[in-house]
Amino acid sequence: xxxxIAPLYSLYGIRKRYGExxxxxxERLDIPRNGVFAILGPNGAGKSSLLRILHFLExxxxxxxxxxxxxxxxxxxxxxxxxxxxxxxxxxxLSGSVRRNLTFGMRVRKQWHPERFESLLKELDLGxxxxxxxxxxxxGEAQRVALARALATRPEILLLDEPxxxxxxxxxxxxxxxxxxxTHQEGTSTILVTHDVFQVxxxxxxxxxxxxxxxxxxxxxxxxxxNPKDPRTVAxxxxxxxx
Amino acid sequence: MAEHNENRAYMKTCYSLTYLMLLxxxxxxxxxxxxxxxxxxxxxxxxxxxxxxxxxxxxxxxxNVDLDIVAVGTGQAIALGEAGDVDVILVHARSHEDAFIxxxxxxxxxxxxxxxxxxxxxxxxxxxxxxxxxxxxxxFAVATAEAEFAxxxxxxxxxxxxxxxxxxxxxxxxxxxDWYSALGQGMGAxxxxxxxxxxxxxxxxxxxxxxxxxxxxxxxxxxxRSIDENEDPNLRNxxxxxxxxxxxxxxxxxxxxxxxVSWITSLEIQAxxxxxxxxxxxxxxxxxxxxxxxxxxx
Amino acid sequence: MTPLTEIVLxxxxxxxxxxxxxxxxxxxxxxxLGLSQFRGRSFIVGLVYTGxxxxxxxxxxxxxxxxxxxxxxxxxxxxxxPAAMIAAQVVIALPLIAGISMAAVDGLDQAIRLQLRxxxxxxxxxxxxxxxxxxLGVLAGIVAGFGGxxxxxxxxxxxxxxxxxxxxxxxxxxxxETRRGNFGLGLALGGVLLSLAFxxxxxxxxxxxxxxxxxx
Numbered sequence: 098x099x100x101x102i103a104p105l106y107s108l109y110g111i112r113k114r115y116g117e118x119x120x121x122x123x124e125r126l127d128i129p130r131n132g133v134f135a136i137l138g139p140n141g142a143g144k145s146s147l148l149r150i151l152h153f154l155e156x157x158x159x160x161x162x163x164x165x166x167x168x169x170x171x172x173x174x175x176x177x178x179x180x181x182x183x184x185x186x187x188x189x190x191l192s193g194s195v196r197r198n199l200t201f202g203m204r205v206r207k208q209w210h211p212e213r214f215e216s217l218l219k220e221l222d223l224g225x226x227x228x229x230x231x232x233x234x235x236x237g238e239a240q241r242v243a244l245a246r247a248l249a250t251r252p253e254i255l256l257l258d259e260p261x262x263x264x265x266x267x268x269x270x271x272x273x274x275x276x277x278x279x280t281h282q283e284g285t286s287t288i289l290v291t292h293d294v295f296q297v298x299x300x301x302x303x304x305x306x307x308x309x310x311x312x313x314x315x316x317x318x319x320x321x322x323x324n325p326k327d328p329r330t331v332a333x334x335x336x337x338x339x340x
Numbered sequence: 341m342a343e344h345n346e347n348r349a350y351m352k353t354c355y356s357l358t359y360l361m362l363l364x365x366x367x368x369x370x371x372x373x374x375x376x377x378x379x380x381x382x383x384x385x386x387x388x389x390x391x392x393x394x395x396x397x398x399x400x401x402x403x404n405v406d407l408d409i410v411a412v413g414t415g416q417a418i419a420l421g422e423a424g425d426v427d428v429i430l431v432h433a434r435s436h437e438d439a440f441i442x443x444x445x446x447x448x449x450x451x452x453x454x455x456x457x458x459x460x461x462x463x464x465x466x467x468x469x470x471x472x473x474x475x476x477x478x479x480f481a482v483a484t485a486e487a488e489f490a491x492x493x494x495x496x497x498x499x500x501x502x503x504x505x506x507x508x509x510x511x512x513x514x515x516x517x518d519w520y521s522a523l524g525q526g527m528g529a530x531x532x533x534x535x536x537x538x539x540x541x542x543x544x545x546x547x548x549x550x551x552x553x554x555x556x557x558x559x560x561x562x563x564x565r566s567i568d569e570n571e572d573p574n575l576r577n578x579x580x581x582x583x584x585x586x587x588x589x590x591x592x593x594x595x596x597x598x599x600x601v602s603w604i605t606s607l608e609i610q611a612x613x614x615x616x617x618x619x620x621x622x623x624x625x626x627x628x629x630x631x632x633x634x635x636x637x638x
Numbered sequence: 639m640t641p642l643t644e645i646v647l648x649x650x651x652x653x654x655x656x657x658x659x660x661x662x663x664x665x666x667x668x669x670x671l672g673l674s675q676f677r678g679r680s681f682i683v684g685l686v687y688t689g690x691x692x693x694x695x696x697x698x699x700x701x702x703x704x705x706x707x708x709x710x711x712x713x714x715x716x717x718x719x720p721a722a723m724i725a726a727q728v729v730i731a732l733p734l735i736a737g738i739s740m741a742a743v744d745g746l747d748q749a750i751r752l753q754l755r756x757x758x759x760x761x762x763x764x765x766x767x768x769x770x771x772x773x774l775g776v777l778a779g780i781v782a783g784f785g786g787x788x789x790x791x792x793x794x795x796x797x798x799x800x801x802x803x804x805x806x807x808x809x810x811x812x813x814x815e816t817r818r819g820n821f822g823l824g825l826a827l828g829g830v831l832l833s834l835a836f837x838x839x840x841x842x843x844x845x846x847x848x849x850x851x852x853x854x
Contacts, residue, residue: 154755179758189753192771202757250758379718388818393802408718410799411814424707425717528817551819591707591715 103166105130105254105286106151110160113146121146121310123160132302133280133287135318137294139339143310144290145186148256151288152183179206182252186259188243190231195223195242198231202250210249217245220275237268244272248279255279255287261296276300294334298322306330308339376405378596381418381426383497384526386579387411389546389625391616399603405596413526415495421445421582424589428597430604432497432579435504446582450605453613453626454578456570457501458563460531460548460555461487461540469540470561473571476508478562483511486519488539492530493522497577502542505574531555544577546617546625566623578629581605605630642827646834649807652720653788656727661780664732668739668779669769673751686740689733694726694786698793701726705797718799723807726793731783738782742775743768777846781839788835808834 104127111123121143128134128151136144149155150162153173161168169177182202191198199217203209218224221241226234234242244260257276261269277300279285291297297304297318305315306327313327325331333339386392387409396407410420414431421429422445430452431437437449459469459478467485469478482489491513492499506513513520521539523530527547534541535555545567548560563570570576581604583597603609610628617625671683703709705717705725716722746768754767769776791809798805800814808831815824 149752152756154752175758175760178755182758183756185749185753185756187749189747189749191750191753191767205757205759205763246757384817388814390818406804408799408801408804410718410801423709424712526817528819554819554821589707591712 102130104128105165107163107166108160109163111150111157111162112159113150113155113157115146119143119310121150123147123310123312126305126312126315128286128288129303131280131284131286133276133289133300135289135291135297135301135304136307137291137297137304137333138307138313139292139333141309142307144307145258146310147307148183148258148288148290151254152181152256153178179250180252181254181256182247182250183256184240184243184247184258184260186262188239190234190239190242193231194227195229195231195234196227198242199223199227199246199249202246206250208250210251213249213251217248220278221245221271237264240264240268241271244275248275251283253285255285257287257289257291259291260289261291261293273300306333308333376593376596377408378403378405378428378593378600379408379410379426380428380430380600381410381412381416381420382430383414383417383432384411385432385497385544385547386430386626388528389550389617391613391626394616395604395609395612398609399600402603403596403599405593407600413494414497414500421584424584424592426584427592427594428581428583428600430579430581432577433500434578434580435500436497437580437582440582444585445588446585449580449582450601451629451631452579452581452604453610454576454629455624455626456545456563456567457498457542457575457577458545458548458560458570459540460534460543460558461561462534462538462557463559464538465561467540472562475542475562475572475575476505479505480509480511482540483509483513486517488519488537489513489521490530490534490537490539490541491520491522492527492542493524494526496527498527498542498544501574501577505542508574531558534558549617549621549623549625567627579626605632607632607636642830644803645806645808645811645827646830648720648805649788649809649831649834652723652794652807653727653784656724656787657731657780657784659724660728660731660735660783663728664735664779664783665739665769665776666765667732668736668741668776669743669765669772671736672740672743673765673768683740686733686737690737692730692733693792694730694790695792695796697729698726698796701729701793701797717797718801718805720798720805722797723794723805726797727787727790730790730793731787734786735779735783738779739769739772739776742772742779745775746772773849774846777842777849781842784838784842785835788838789831 106128108123108126111121114120119141136147138144150157153169153171156171163169164177191201199214218227221244223241223245226238231242240260247255261272273296276287280287289300301318303315304318304321306313308329313329314325315321322334325334329339382392388411392409396409400407410426412420414433414436417429417431418436418440420426421440440446441449459475461469467482467487469481472478491502514522523533527543528551530541531543531548531551533539535557538557545563563575581601583594583601584592586592586594610630610633613626614624614628617623671679671686701722702717704711705714705722706712707717716725750771751764751768754764759767789809791813794807795810795813798807798810800806800810808827812824812827812831815827
């Protein structure tokens with residue numbers, strides 16, 4: 098038997114209600130370490146909620162969440178939270194300049210890595226914006242700042258919630274390029290939530306499909322696309338309305 | 341940038357917060373060369389007239405002590421003495437002063453000075469009290485005419501005297517009378533009220549003289565132009581000084597308090613009191629009346 | 639009368655120290671209340687909002703009875719000192735500053751808070767970063783606190799005693815001059831008080847304008 102690498106996250110019976118009608122209910126899920134793990138699914142599938150739980154930003158009502166084979170209860174230790182970064186679906190710019198936003202994570206950690214800061218500026222084409230007030234940026238600029246801000250502290254785990262939704266091809270190309278680079282060069286484990294089936298094909302190593310707060314199926318990306326097992330997955334991948 | 345070192349900044353904040361909270365206490369309690377202080381609570385009439393400001397520096401110089409003067413109504417001045425928050429009181433409400441002694445808050449009351457009360461009212465004098473020699477009789481006329489009357493209503497010395505006058509004629513105007521207003525205010529505000537409303541009121545002569553310029557609607561109706569013309573002994577307004585009893589409040593500066601009592605009743609200061617106001621009003625605002633003074637000027 | 643400069647300086651000193659103390663305590667307290675959920679929170683919030691409407695003279699009375707020689711803290715001999723006035727003014731300004739800071743932080747988008755946490759803030763860093771985001775509202779609270787104490791007279795005269803050269807501030811000096819019938823002087827002192835308040839508020843508003851620009 099081939100030696101298996103321990104999963105990054107293991108979820109056991111994770112349950113949480115959100116208001117009326119909608120609930121997250123994941124019986125069992127292992128998210129592998131390294132590479133890009135993509136979560137596909139229609140709106141309201143619970144993808145964003147799952148990301149917040151994986152970021153230890155909110156508690157669950159039932160079940161266990163294991164990280165590196167250790168059970169983590171809410172609230173998680175600050176040290177652990179700081180190993181994870183997230184780009185939200187609607188990035189929130191903090192008041193002040195782009196520079197303040199980009200260096201915020203380093204500053205709260207009392208670190209300063211100017212070379213990291215400079216290379217991110219260059220890679221995400223933000224050089225001309227560092228002194229601009231962050232709240233005046235366009236959607237694509239803000240999304241790039243949010244990604245650079247998340248990456249500034251060299252997170253081990255990067256959570257991305259629809260990072261390229263509503264962006265033009267230029268911004269999409271920049272962002273996808275850097276996701277590939279940090280995943281493969283820096284060994285970051287990336288969890289990517291998206292609607293975009295083609296983006297998953299371009300970036301992901303593993304993919305999962307969620308509907309109505311439940312995990313439908315997951316697998317290595319080739320297997321996932323070539324041999325989908327659940328009829329709902331098939332329907333979604335072929336462009337039908339699911340959910 | 342502000343978010344830099346927030347954690348450390350927070351700790352610093354906590355420390356400086358603690359220090360700052362303690363600072364006022366430290367400033368007050370731990371100042372080594374704190375000058376000696378004598379605290380005097382007195383009535384607004386003695387302070388606002390300016391008398392104490394004129395005579396106090398001599399005391400501070402002679403005894404090398406700061407004289408802190410808190411000018412409040414007689415009721416509050418006596419309460420401050422009872423609580424031990426002042427060392428000596430100079431007030432004018434004989435019945436309250438006697439109760440103060442009786443309850444052990446002070447051991448001895450000394451006469452200091454006197455002036456007199458007057459009844460003032462609108463020039464038209466609807467109750468017809470002008471020229472009356474007896475204040476109680478005049479108040480009776482006011483009550484009979486149901487002419488508007490303004491009362492201090494603040495437990496001050498003046499208010500206490502006014503109540504005694506009403507009691508003497510067996511009238512309690514504080515009930516449901518619409519011509520009687522208990523203001524709960526100082527003498528100045530009460531005179532101002534009487535001036536605006538054309539009401540009668542009982543005032544000490546000093547305050548009325550000081551504010552007379554702005555009270556064109558009012559004139560002295562009972563009590564005459566000076567104390568010599570005031571025929572009613574019940575309008576005499578004696579001021580007494582009492583040192584707070586150190587047996588009740590060990591913290592008081594009783595030595596300075598005793599020195600103050602001897603000082604303000606001494607011939608020299610008594611003479612100064614008798615001269616105060618002469619140049620401004622053509623008559624003194626206070627008349628010296630200490631035992632020492634009376635013995636020297638029989 | 640005490641020289642005017644002395645009165646002005648004491649007014650600034652007393653209200654300045656009181657405002658500083660009330661800010662240092664009230665702003666984090668307000669942020670804490672605005673950010674946290676716990677049993678009894680609404681009770682405390684109710685207390686803070688009630689405190690915003692507390693009549694200053696009641697505060698003065700409570701501070702007097704606490705600091706009186708016959709009161710629990712009588713041994714400190716703080717009555718009739720500037721420290722006593724500062725204590726009373728802190729109690730008056732604190733609920734104003736805490737209450738308005740709380741509302742300001744409470745009014746921020748919850749997404750900001752999640753974003754801050756995601757960026758790795760500790761609870762303390764989160765609190766101060768939220769305050770930074772809400773700084774215009776917090777400043778409004780400080781301005782309200784300043785307005786509440788600079789012109790306050792009831793408590794100041796009760797616990798300070800209006801002692802010449804020691805505890806006489808502008809507002810109590812105005813009361814004294816009014817009592818003495820020196821209405822003109824009282825009004826002039828009122829003008830000085832207003833100018834003082836205006837200068838301080840003007841400086842605070844310059845700060846506000848700068849912050850407003852940076853917030854964009």
